[in-house]
């Protein structure tokens with residue numbers, strides 16, 4: 187079975203009354219929303235190194251899809267260095283992740299490598315994992331509102347992936363948007379599955395130019411955009 191989601195138990199959070207990824211096909215959703223939404227892989231061509239920052243790590247599906255894209259890209263057409271930073275307040279166990287991502291044969295090799303490095307002690311607040319030559323995954327375990335202000339990186343691409351804004355508003359706070367602006371270079375790109383009004387307004391207020399585009403599957407709309415800066419930067 188490869189990507190056939192009909193037979194798997196899609197991970198779900200009772201606390202937030204939402205799924206971690208699409209029940210239709212999580213991997214296709216990731217590729218549509220976060221990779222294509224950020225213009226990848228074309229947008230990382232010709233760069234020496236890129237930093238991607240994600241707001242909710244969950245199962246790591248978005249990270250693995252990004253890693254797969256990087257590994258499958260010709261060396262001349264991908265950045266030498268890929269740094270992927272992600273936040274997670276409620277880390278999942280290795281066993282839980284293994285069980286829920288096993289459906290994608292495409293990812294099985296890199297899933298094994300990732301799981302062999304995934305920390306057993308989920309109480310650490312920040313860990314840098316050397317996934318392979320050229321790729322570092324930084325996991326920040328805790329509240330994104332507390333930990334994003336401690337980051338000092340220049341971010342090129344944002345994957346905004348909390349649970350739905352109505353049940354998980356902390357992931358979509360003005361504090362998060364202001365910190366995204368602080369860490370973004372002009373033209374840093376963003377993509378998210380939601381087109382909720384308060385998310386769009388918060389992003390615009392923080393200096394992002396956004397547009398609504400077709401969402402994945404039955405979702406009519408999602409949002410992509412780029413950082414254009416505040417009044418001072420224009």
Ligand SMILES: C[S@@+](CC[C@H](N)C(=O)[O-])C[C@H]1O[C@@H](n2cnc3c(N)ncnc32)[C@H](O)[C@@H]1O
Pocket residue numbers: 205206207241242243244245246247248249273274275276277328329330331347348349354356357
């Ligand atoms: C939709 S899921 C992310 C799915 C994930 N990107 C994947 O590939 O599986 C949202 C994630 O945000 C996490 N989360 C919720 N509130 C948070 C907060 N305040 N700070 C950090 N992480 C949070 C949840 O535990 C969950 O793992």
